[in-house]
Amino acid sequence: MNGVFYEKFERHAHGEGLKGRTTHYCAGCGHGLAHRYLAQAIEELEIQDRTIAISPVGCSVFLYYYFDVGNSQAAHGRAPAVALGHKMANPKSIVVSYQGDGDLASIGLAEIMQVAQMGVPITVIFVNNAIYGMTGGQMAPTTLHGTRTTTTPDGRDQTTGEPLKMAEIMAGLDGPIYVERVALFDNKQRNRAKKAIKKGLQMQVEGRGFSFIEVVAECPTHLKMNTADTEKWVKENMIPIFHLGVLKDVEKEPWFDRKYPTFSPDRLIESIGGLPEKAPRFCDSFPSHIAEKDIALKFAGAGGDGAQTAALLVTRAAINEGFDSTHIPSYGPESRGGTSYADIHIAEREVLSPASPAPNILVAFNAPSLAKFSSQVQDGGTIIYDSSVISSVPKLKSTVKLVGVPMTLIARELGNAVVKNIVALGALQAATDILPEKTFISAIRIALADKGDLFPLNEQAFKKGKAAAALPR
Amino acid sequence: MGTKKIRPKPILEQEYCKGCERCVIACPKDALHLSSEINPMSGITPVEIEYEICNGCGLCIAACPEPYGLRAGQMESEFQLEDPEKLFGKKQSTAPKAVAIPDEYLDLPESEPLVIKGTYAGAIGALLAGCRHFFGYPITPSTEGTELMAKVLPRLDGAFVQAVSEVAAVNMMYGCGGAGLPCMTFTSSPGVSLMLEGISYMISAQVPGVFVNIMRGGPGLGNIGPEQADLKLVCRGLGHGNTHAIALAPSTPQEMLDLTMKAFHLAFKYRNPVIILGDGYLGQMTGPVKLPRQMVKPGLPEWAVWGDEQHRNNLIASIKLSEIDLEQHNIMLNKKYDLMCQNEQLSATFLCDDAEVLIIACNTPSQMAKGAVQALRKQGVKAGLFRPVTVWPFPIDDFIPRVKRAKKIVVVEASNGQLEDEMRLALSHAGVQNLPVIESIRRFGGVLPQMHEIIERVNTAEEVLS
Numbered sequence: 034m035n036g037v038f039y040e041k042f043e044r045h046a047h048g049e050g051l052k053g054r055t056t057h058y059c060a061g062c063g064h065g066l067a068h069r070y071l072a073q074a075i076e077e078l079e080i081q082d083r084t085i086a087i088s089p090v091g092c093s094v095f096l097y098y099y100f101d102v103g104n105s106q107a108a109h110g111r112a113p114a115v116a117l118g119h120k121m122a123n124p125k126s127i128v129v130s131y132q133g134d135g136d137l138a139s140i141g142l143a144e145i146m147q148v149a150q151m152g153v154p155i156t157v158i159f160v161n162n163a164i165y166g167m168t169g170g171q172m173a174p175t176t177l178h179g180t181r182t183t184t185t186p187d188g189r190d191q192t193t194g195e196p197l198k199m200a201e202i203m204a205g206l207d208g209p210i211y212v213e214r215v216a217l218f219d220n221k222q223r224n225r226a227k228k229a230i231k232k233g234l235q236m237q238v239e240g241r242g243f244s245f246i247e248v249v250a251e252c253p254t255h256l257k258m259n260t261a262d263t264e265k266w267v268k269e270n271m272i273p274i275f276h277l278g279v280l281k282d283v284e285k286e287p288w289f290d291r292k293y294p295t296f297s298p299d300r301l302i303e304s305i306g307g308l309p310e311k312a313p314r315f316c317d318s319f320p321s322h323i324a325e326k327d328i329a330l331k332f333a334g335a336g337g338d339g340a341q342t343a344a345l346l347v348t349r350a351a352i353n354e355g356f357d358s359t360h361i362p363s364y365g366p367e368s369r370g371g372t373s374y375a376d377i378h379i380a381e382r383e384v385l386s387p388a389s390p391a392p393n394i395l396v397a398f399n400a401p402s403l404a405k406f407s408s409q410v411q412d413g414g415t416i417i418y419d420s421s422v423i424s425s426v427p428k429l430k431s432t433v434k435l436v437g438v439p440m441t442l443i444a445r446e447l448g449n450a451v452v453k454n455i456v457a458l459g460a461l462q463a464a465t466d467i468l469p470e471k472t473f474i475s476a477i478r479i480a481l482a483d484k485g486d487l488f489p490l491n492e493q494a495f496k497k498g499k500a501a502a503a504l505p506r
Numbered sequence: 507m508g509t510k511k512i513r514p515k516p517i518l519e520q521e522y523c524k525g526c527e528r529c530v531i532a533c534p535k536d537a538l539h540l541s542s543e544i545n546p547m548s549g550i551t552p553v554e555i556e557y558e559i560c561n562g563c564g565l566c567i568a569a570c571p572e573p574y575g576l577r578a579g580q581m582e583s584e585f586q587l588e589d590p591e592k593l594f595g596k597k598q599s600t601a602p603k604a605v606a607i608p609d610e611y612l613d614l615p616e617s618e619p620l621v622i623k624g625t626y627a628g629a630i631g632a633l634l635a636g637c638r639h640f641f642g643y644p645i646t647p648s649t650e651g652t653e654l655m656a657k658v659l660p661r662l663d664g665a666f667v668q669a670v671s672e673v674a675a676v677n678m679m680y681g682c683g684g685a686g687l688p689c690m691t692f693t694s695s696p697g698v699s700l701m702l703e704g705i706s707y708m709i710s711a712q713v714p715g716v717f718v719n720i721m722r723g724g725p726g727l728g729n730i731g732p733e734q735a736d737l738k739l740v741c742r743g744l745g746h747g748n749t750h751a752i753a754l755a756p757s758t759p760q761e762m763l764d765l766t767m768k769a770f771h772l773a774f775k776y777r778n779p780v781i782i783l784g785d786g787y788l789g790q791m792t793g794p795v796k797l798p799r800q801m802v803k804p805g806l807p808e809w810a811v812w813g814d815e816q817h818r819n820n821l822i823a824s825i826k827l828s829e830i831d832l833e834q835h836n837i838m839l840n841k842k843y844d845l846m847c848q849n850e851q852l853s854a855t856f857l858c859d860d861a862e863v864l865i866i867a868c869n870t871p872s873q874m875a876k877g878a879v880q881a882l883r884k885q886g887v888k889a890g891l892f893r894p895v896t897v898w899p900f901p902i903d904d905f906i907p908r909v910k911r912a913k914k915i916v917v918v919e920a921s922n923g924q925l926e927d928e929m930r931l932a933l934s935h936a937g938v939q940n941l942p943v944i945e946s947i948r949r950f951g952g953v954l955p956q957m958h959e960i961i962e963r964v965n966t967a968e969e970v971l972s
Contacts, residue, residue: 038573043598044821046828051521051548054574060526060550065571072573082815087681088823097821099573101599103811105684106823108707111677114669118681118689119813121639121665126685126813144677147670220532220565227568253526260526292663294638296803298612304661305630305654308617308797327877345792349621352794359759360623360792385877386957387791387870 037072037081038099045098057095061260063217063250064093066226067160071129072100074231078238084127085119087112089141091133092166110141113148116155124291127237130157135165138174138197145199149245152208154237154289157245158230159199162252163271170255175199177270182255196274200247204280210242212281216249216272218264225277240287249275312353312479315469319356319381323465329389330377332457333406334398336364337373339454343396344375346458350468350476351379359387372402379467394465396457398440403427417460417502419453436464438501444494452494459498470499513562516555517579520545522572523552529566529576535559538566601818607805609636614801619794624784625651625692627759627795628718629658631766632690634797636804637716638664639689641678643671643697646730647786648720651692672697676704676715683713684822686810688770690716694786695724695736705779706745709839710824712809714773718766718782720789721869723952731952732786734869737924740781741898748836750843752850753781753898755868759793765895767798772850774807776842783897785920787870787954846899853901854893855908857883861890863964864912864942866929867919868894871955875918878960887964897925900932909938916945916964918955923948 097104420437
């Protein structure tokens with residue numbers, strides 16, 4: 034017998050009695066034929082060792098009872114996703130997603146659409162018998178109008194939907210290269226079905242692309258007919274709706290040759306942007322003149338102000354000095370132009386609470402930010418704000434130091450308004466002496482290492498900001 | 507030409523015939539017909555072949571749906587029924603038994619800490635653990651992890667797939683994990699809800715995989731602020747049926763890396779999904795992250811459905827039709843869960859040894875709690891922090907002696923008591939009686955409990971007590 038079937042169906046009720054050699058399918062069911070043609074194709078193409086069959090949910094859930102290949106049994110409708118997982122894991126495997134009409138055309142529509150559009154060489158065998166078999170004769174998405182099922186007891190009509198033509202849908206997509214609908218109701222159709230299944234696999238073996246074979250099949254049990262009448266019914270009723278033939282057959286050169294992944298440490302480090310170089314240190318001690326062990330800062334502005342970039346530079350600078358530091362952003366829902374706040378902590382040993390509800394230092398890039406956060410600044414704290422865009426300053430506690438610096442104006446004079454956040458860092462350094470100037474400059478240099486021509490402008494921005502904050506007012 | 511082609515005639519073991527008559531309809535010579543007698547072994551009326559009429563055209567063979575139904579054979583002598591028991595070999599497949607390929611550990615150079623956010627740290631942890639396959643769907647606040655994988659994996663000849671949904675993503679993981687490779691996803695609370703079906707399948711089919719859930723505010727669409735309200739889902743409701751998975755709760759970007767690496771190890775050790783529970787705050791938080799000294803080059807387990815001769819006999823499935831089989835399967839899973847509970851409890855403590863006020867917190871709130879402990883100690887309050895690193899299994903063994911010393915427990919969480927429930931359940935199962943007073947600080951909706959709240963709560967309660 035065909036060597037692609039197990040010698041004994043051990044998984045079928047532990048292979049007891051006749052179950053060790055017979056399928057669980059009802060007499061006259063089309064699945065058995067599709068199984069035999071698939072097994073034959075696997076044998077003829079000599080791919081038994083490479084094949085992984087994905088069993089669906091539905092009558093063919095027990096595909097793995099019979100096929101002596103690698104087997105994986107998927108959740109309802111998800112076989113194409115599971116198939117893709119296998120194909121991505123081992124590109125040399127030959128993956129067959131075998132699905133029924135409820136599985137593929139109802140619950141699994143999203144999965145089949147995505148995997149088909151990806152065009153990855155996978156072979157889908159879609160058995161369409163226009164009824165739910167395993168659950169007991171309910172309406173399938175492919176059920177014909179007029180058919181009485183247990184969930185359309187008066188016959189399917191418009192209100193329960195039109196029969197879904199999956200092969201046409203697949204052929205209309207750009208992903209699949211080969212789509213054919215075949216049937217099993219006579220010798221000629223069976224011969225075509227056999228050839229189509231083999232061709233579908235061949236397309237995958239050659240690395241050409243995704244193929245989809247819809248097999249219009251008989252379900253004598255739920256149509257409540259004998260085999261001969263079911264074959265006749267399929268021919269006379271299903272085929273006028275589900276037209277047979279090749280719906281798509283595109284010449285495509287083999288393209289799928291995914292490599293196996295690399296585990297080279299060098300490649301990994303390179304891919305994450307390299308390891309940080311050891312930064313020089315300029316600090317003698319923790320800036321405890323601001324807070325004893327843990328300094329909280331808040332940078333606040335609108336999206337595009339550069340608050341997050343500047344905040345990250347502070348965090349990096351502090352870590353370069355051997356302190357612990359954290360940065361946490363929060364944004365408004367807008368992708369552009371919304372609020373953009375950054376909470377930063379610098380701790381001598383360990384940042385305990387990364388939020389800054391009561392900051393020691395506030396850097397405000399616009400009036401709403403200043404209005405919102407200025408009252409939260411701790412006694413003895415410092416507020417640095419952009420005086421070129423904030424004209425009126427809210428009334429503040431006398432214990433808070435207020436430093437206005439025309440950040441936008443200075444940046445514009447330097448020819449690029451974008452560097453106003455670096456102007457702000459210079460002002461921060463001058464107004465608080467939180468970290469030495471050299472620490473900031475070094476952090477900026479490292480951050481711009483691969484954009485070398487930008488460093489002089491940023492360095493200048495920092496120095497101008499520093500000078501502006503140092504001016505007596 | 508001239509030699510006559512010998513066409514083999516069909517043979518049939520009638521026991522395997524279901525009498526569907528496909529062959530009868532297919533035969534152009536009317537050489538087949540249903541028998542007049544029921545076969546005593548199958549209880550079915552099988553087909554009979556009239557060999558005098560049969561010309562060996564083979565159409566009946568192509569029409570037979572049974573694997574061991576009609577087949578081509580030489581009729582050298584009159585057909586004899588063979589004993590099915592003799593036909594059935596002991597072996598179901600000729601595939602050899604697969605041998606596991608072990609993981610390898612490769613040295614990394616010593617380096618300064620990276621300054622990265624929690625999601626990036628998780629992604630880099632996965633890469634270091636040997637993960638080269640990512641399947642996911644973008645969802646805030648976990649997207650940066652997904653985006654880093656999208657950027658890095660192609661450079662390492664790995665696979666990044668943006669799935670059509672979280673439902674598809676988890677099933678791609680089922681396929682890739684079933685093939686024996688480490689794979690992962692980044693997601694956030696609503697995404698986990700969608701993945702639950704797949705996680706249940708993975709647990710039953712024993713497929714490893716790592717899920718990083720950067721928890722956000724819920725229920726429903728909620729918001730993208732930090733919450734911890736998926737603890738119940740992850741500890742008590744990982745999809746339908748009898749499911750459990752180890753759930754790790756990091757509290758810093760450094761732990762995001764360390765625990766994600768560990769998660770892959772645990773996923774393969776137990777052939778089970780592992781969940782990383784981070785909060786939205788931690789995902790976005792940037793901090794120093796030191797790399798380990800070694801990375802993993804994964805091997806291939808013997809059970810993998812890999813797609814070669816050695817692994818041909820393997821099966822990944824969760825269906826057990828017979829009740830007895832499914833009960834046995836559950837007993838096996840339960841034993842595995844017991845082993846996880848015995849071996850994998852993990853906790854961290856801060857000034858806990860003499861603590862009379864025991865604060866319980868995990869994730870970012872544990873950082874606030876740590877600050878509170880420090881401040882309370884300065885006030886002379888003997889406070890300590892007990893931080894579950896595994897929220898499932900709850901680290902009860904290390905917890906019990908500390909509970910016995912404590913006069914009061916304060917559970918701090920960004921959820922509606924889900925951490926407290928895990929704690930109480932663990933204490934109850936362990937038979938701990940005479941519990942100290944249990945207080946709680948619970949915030950929701952993206953608001954995290956802050957240090958001053960914890961200090962105030964402890965102080966107020968102290969006054970009430972004294």
